Amino acid sequence: MDTITLQGLSQCRGEVDLPGSKSIANRALLMAALCASGTVTELRHMLRSDDTERMLEALAALGVGVTEVTPTTLRVQGCGGQWPAQPEQLYLGNAGTAMRPLTAVLAATQTSPVVLTGDARMQERPIADLVDALREGGAQISYQNNAGYPPLQLSGAMKGGTVHVNGSASSQYISALLMALPLLPEPSTLILTGTVVSWPYIELTLAMLRDFGIVIEQVGAQQFQIAGKQEYRSPEQYWIEGDASAASYWLAAGVLGGGPLTIHGIGKKSIQGDIQFIDYLRQMGGEVALHDEYAVVSGGKLRAIDVDLNAIPDAAMTFATLALFAEGTTCIRNVANWRIKETDRLHAMATELAKTGATVEEGDDYLCVTPPARLQPSQIATYDDHRMAMCFSLLGFSEAGVTIADPACSAKTYPLYFQEFQRLCR
Numbered sequence: 001m002d003t004i005t006l007q008g009l010s011q012c013r014g015e016v017d018l019p020g021s022k023s024i025a026n027r028a029l030l031m032a033a034l035c036a037s038g039t040v041t042e043l044r045h046m047l048r049s050d051d052t053e054r055m056l057e058a059l060a061a062l063g064v065g066v067t068e069v070t071p072t073t074l075r076v077q078g079c080g081g082q083w084p085a086q087p088e089q090l091y092l093g094n095a096g097t098a099m100r101p102l103t104a105v106l107a108a109t110q111t112s113p114v115v116l117t118g119d120a121r122m123q124e125r126p127i128a129d130l131v132d133a134l135r136e137g138g139a140q141i142s143y144q145n146n147a148g149y150p151p152l153q154l155s156g157a158m159k160g161g162t163v164h165v166n167g168s169a170s171s172q173y174i175s176a177l178l179m180a181l182p183l184l185p186e187p188s189t190l191i192l193t194g195t196v197v198s199w200p201y202i203e204l205t206l207a208m209l210r211d212f213g214i215v216i217e218q219v220g221a222q223q224f225q226i227a228g229k230q231e232y233r234s235p236e237q238y239w240i241e242g243d244a245s246a247a248s249y250w251l252a253a254g255v256l257g258g259g260p261l262t263i264h265g266i267g268k269k270s271i272q273g274d275i276q277f278i279d280y281l282r283q284m285g286g287e288v289a290l291h292d293e294y295a296v297v298s299g300g301k302l303r304a305i306d307v308d309l310n311a312i313p314d315a316a317m318t319f320a321t322l323a324l325f326a327e328g329t330t331c332i333r334n335v336a337n338w339r340i341k342e343t344d345r346l347h348a349m350a351t352e353l354a355k356t357g358a359t360v361e362e363g364d365d366y367l368c369v370t371p372p373a374r375l376q377p378s379q380i381a382t383y384d385d386h387r388m389a390m391c392f393s394l395l396g397f398s399e400a401g402v403t404i405a406d407p408a409c410s411a412k413t414y415p416l417y418f419q420e421f422q423r424l425c426r
């Protein structure tokens with residue numbers, strides 16, 4: 001397995017173009033495919049990474065026509081939920097944004113049996129809350145191995161009605177249902193139970209559904225009213241914003257390396273919740289100017305923060321390694337669902353941060369990090385988790401330095417990350 005060693009960096013400046021947002025890209029691909037037959041949607045600034053390739057492969061297996069104009073401009077032919085091909089199995093790797101939405105959308109549209117599966121880690125990531133909701137709406141779903149986890153077989157379409165979904169483990173179950181229920185023959189009422197996590201991703205789904213002509217009525221905080229037989233309407237062209245979670249690494253590196261670093265692709269009107277990373281970074285002492293279509297980071301002296309980051313679980317990880325450069329104890333709270341992502345991120349973070357000499361407290365749903373007087377050289381394991389690899393690149397700004405295992409795992413969402421890091425940070 002390859003490693004990368006980074007040490008003694010003191011500057012990070014220049015210009016970086018963010019890749020397209022993973023969350024927007026995979027939603028846009030699926031929504032474009034659901035548009036009426038005969039429509040073509042041109043998706044621009046498409047992310048090309050492991051997660052989007054898994055979605056593209058699934059759509060290809062379902063017979064959806066996708067033409068590559070350039071690697072980042074794709075034309076997707078709509079099929080209105082009448083899939084031209086009937087695959088027996090779809091392999092979705094470890095892409096939550098492919099597995100959860102496709103489970104719901106295929107449960108709403110597919111009539112012949114299909115198995116949805118993923119890699120070893122995906123088979124450990126729970127999906128029962130979504131399956132229970134789909135079954136309540138009439139879907140026929142069976143678990144192929146372990147109850148509550150992929151692989152699962154879908155063998156009969158849903159109808160509609162009242163559907164309850166527990167949103168306390170993942171917002172992706174709710175987003176998936178919001179994308180699927182409008183396709184049903186009957187209207188539905190979606191009722192959210194539990195304390196819903198990662199709420200901005202639900203807002204992102206609602207914003208994109210509006211862009212694709214779907215009408216959803218929110219009734220109070222935890223209920224949606226959804227008419228059936230809706231048609232996704234092609235916006236013809238759709239621009240995918242830069243990835244705000246990926247921006248967090250550049251924002252952090254720009255603070256540690258003094259900037260100025262201009263980050264293109266995110267801006268004041270971003271529809272991604274992770275844009276809030278900037279507010280917390282400023283609270284920590286980072287100097288960031290956010291413009292309409294880019295951000296400029298120009299350094300700062302860091303102090304610890306103690307914050308609830310439930311709304312931004314992905315960018316939140318970046319604060320765990322940034323904490324090593326801040327004065328005081330940084331606590332990241334209300335992130336229990338870190339444990340069911342690419343790896344158990346609370347445990348993985350705590351284990352790897354401790355290698356630097358930091359004092360780390362791993363709670364059930366929080367992490368507190370106090371930097372040591374002097375950071376120690378560390379060999380960091382990454383657990384096939386793109387964010388573990390990218391977060392620990394920040395340790396390159398220490399004298400002690402870091403060796404990161406398997407940096408190529410960043411390809412889940414950002415294949416060029418380490419190449420760009422070495423171009424910009426010295």
Ligand SMILES: O=C(O)C1=C[C@@H](OP(=O)(O)O)[C@@H](O)[C@H](O)C1
Pocket residue numbers: 022023024096097169170171172175197198201313314337
């Ligand atoms: O809907 C989405 O695009 C996502 C929602 C979040 O997951 P959870 O809702 O499981 O926290 C996030 O961590 C993931 O990377 C992408």
Ligand SMILES: C=C(OP(=O)(O)O)C(=O)O
Pocket residue numbers: 094095096097314341342387413
């Ligand atoms: C949690 C993540 O991915 P997924 O979409 O697979 O849940 C992530 O990208 O940090």
